[in-house]
Amino acid sequence: MADWYPADLTHMEPSMEVTPVDLTSQRPGPSVQDVLATDVNPAPAVMRSESPAANQADTDLAIERYFSKDWHNREVVNVWRKCWQMACRVEEIPNVGDHVVYDIVHDSLIVVRTGPDEIRAYINSCLHRGTMLRTSGGCVQRLRCPFHGWTWKLDGTLLHIPQQWDLPHVDPATTSLPEAKVGTWGGYVFVNFDLECEPLASYLENLPEHFASFDLENRYKAAHVAKIMPCNWKLAMEAFVEAYHVAVAHPQVLAYYGDSNTQYDVWPGVRHVSRMISVQGVPSPSMRGIPAERTVEEMRRDVPFFAGEPIEVAEGETARAKLALRARQKISRSTQLDMSSLSDTESLDLIEYMLFPNMVPWGGQALPITYRFRPNGDDPESSIMEIMFLFSKSPDGSHPAPATMTMLGPDERWADAPELGSAAMVADQDTDNLMRIQRGLRTSRKPGVTLARYQESRIRHFHSTLDAYMGLGERSTEGAGQ
Numbered sequence: 494m495a496d497w498y499p500a501d502l503t504h505m506e507p508s509m510e511v512t513p514v515d516l517t518s519q520r521p522g523p524s525v526q527d528v529l530a531t532d533v534n535p536a537p538a539v540m541r542s543e544s545p546a547a548n549q550a551d552t553d554l555a556i557e558r559y560f561s562k563d564w565h566n567r568e569v570v571n572v573w574r575k576c577w578q579m580a581c582r583v584e585e586i587p588n589v590g591d592h593v594v595y596d597i598v599h600d601s602l603i604v605v606r607t608g609p610d611e612i613r614a615y616i617n618s619c620l621h622r623g624t625m626l627r628t629s630g631g632c633v634q635r636l637r638c639p640f641h642g643w644t645w646k647l648d649g650t651l652l653h654i655p656q657q658w659d660l661p662h663v664d665p666a667t668t669s670l671p672e673a674k675v676g677t678w679g680g681y682v683f684v685n686f687d688l689e690c691e692p693l694a695s696y697l698e699n700l701p702e703h704f705a706s707f708d709l710e711n712r713y714k715a716a717h718v719a720k721i722m723p724c725n726w727k728l729a730m731e732a733f734v735e736a737y738h739v740a741v742a743h744p745q746v747l748a749y750y751g752d753s754n755t756q757y758d759v760w761p762g763v764r765h766v767s768r769m770i771s772v773q774g775v776p777s778p779s780m781r782g783i784p785a786e787r788t789v790e791e792m793r794r795d796v797p798f799f800a801g802e803p804i805e806v807a808e809g810e811t812a813r814a815k816l817a818l819r820a821r822q823k824i825s826r827s828t829q830l831d832m833s834s835l836s837d838t839e840s841l842d843l844i845e846y847m848l849f850p851n852m853v854p855w856g857g858q859a860l861p862i863t864y865r866f867r868p869n870g871d872d873p874e875s876s877i878m879e880i881m882f883l884f885s886k887s888p889d890g891s892h893p894a895p896a897t898m899t900m901l902g903p904d905e906r907w908a909d910a911p912e913l914g915s916a917a918m919v920a921d922q923d924t925d926n927l928m929r930i931q932r933g934l935r936t937s938r939k940p941g942v943t944l945a946r947y948q949e950s951r952i953r954h955f956h957s958t959l960d961a962y963m964g965l966g967e968r969s970t971e972g973a974g975q
């Protein structure tokens with residue numbers, strides 16, 4: 494296709510020199526840091542700095558990585574069988590024998606609590622003739638294959654082979670279930686198929702430090718909704734890690750959402766983590782000068798969290814301060830904790846991190862969201878997107894039963910899951926676009942996608958890390974000219 498696409502517009506050739514640019518000076522104000530500096534309750538220290546990406550290439554990304562089966566197959570080997578990935582929440586498996594099944598492309602794991610302080614992950618395949626041992630979660634005290642009844646203890650050692658006289662060549666001592674690595678952080682259970690992988694603690698890089706005040710450990714999964722998305726898993730994720738599209742795709746939020754002044758952070762030497770912060774309760778720079786009442790009313794219109802008593806903004810007050818105050822009152826009531834000192838940013842803002850390859854946990858208390866994006870089985874052109882809400886546990890640590898996953902049907906929209914509240918409308922707008930993006934890339938005669946230098950720097954960072962796992966150079970031109 495590059496045969497006829499004008500070569501000078503493809504941007505596929507990496508220039509040898511990457512000119513360092515700092516475009517943050519051209520970003521419209523006020524900056525996130527300007528807003529945080531005037532907040533009533535100050536932001537945590539990790540929020541008071543910024544780290545715009547430096548020395549990123551400006552080359553296009555080859556579009557094959559969004560639909561090629563060959564690329565997908567290599568992702569299985571180099572990403573899904575090499576990287577730590579979130580499998581479930583700890584509170585989903587509180588008792589010994591509780592388990593979930595975690596599926597990723599061809600692979601399946603039984604993630605099971607094997608002791609009060611021990612969780613293991615077993616390859617979900619019988620060592621007789623390969624039958625999946627479990628197809629869904631639950632609680633069992635042994636793992637028994639439904640075909641001929643071979644049975645393992647929870648510690649993975651073989652318990653029983655029916656009619657063992659006929660299998661004298663099978664040594665029970667070497668017939669334990671193979672395992673994957675397991676680690677936990679922030680109340681999440683992570684798994685890794687690579688037994689030689691780097692420890693989870695180092696893989697997480699600066700994430701634990703940044704989440705220290707967000708306390709995900711003391712939350713529980715209050716909602717969990719999934720949908721098959723009509724696009725590659727990376728396309729789905731990329732639509733949720735930049736705010737460049739907000740003005741056009743979600744114009745309803747502009748009276749209360751800082752889109753074009755969003756802060757994007759990619760830290761030097763950090764491979765797996767990036768961040769964006771969008772302030773709320775202030776208008777988009779494109780709506781500068783609108784009355785504070787409009788900011789308050791439109792935020793209340795879209796976010797039921799702010800419903801109830803009217804919010805008056807008096808002379809000398811700001812919409813942001815009044816909305817943050819209301820948010821703190823609501824969060825205090827729902828958590829039964831005194832949250833009056835919670836920072837304005839944790840009360841209101843979109844504080845979103847990404848953990849390579851496919852987890853997008855949000856910080857703060859305002860939007861207690863985690864996204865996860867996975868290929869839909871072996872299909873590179875569809876994916877499973879999940880939205881989870883993590884609410885705080887009661888002060889005594891108790892909490893309602895964690896939500897089980899609701900899978901939306903092909904004709905259902907995110908808005909058909911009322912538990913998602915105002916997040917659903919935004920996700921539906923993105924889903925409509927994602928179908929167009931996948932189809933549009935298939936018909937494109939341009940061999941690469943073009944990325945903005947600053948606002949799409951997290952996508953660039955993600956692909957740079959992806960390239961490294963795929964064994965490619967930092968700036969791959971794979972697919973160019975094909």
Ligand code: FES
Nearest residue numbers: 619621622638641
């Ligand atoms: S396949 Fe599992 S016992 Fe036969």
Ligand SMILES: [Fe+2]
Nearest residue numbers: 732742919923
């Ligand atoms: Fe969006």
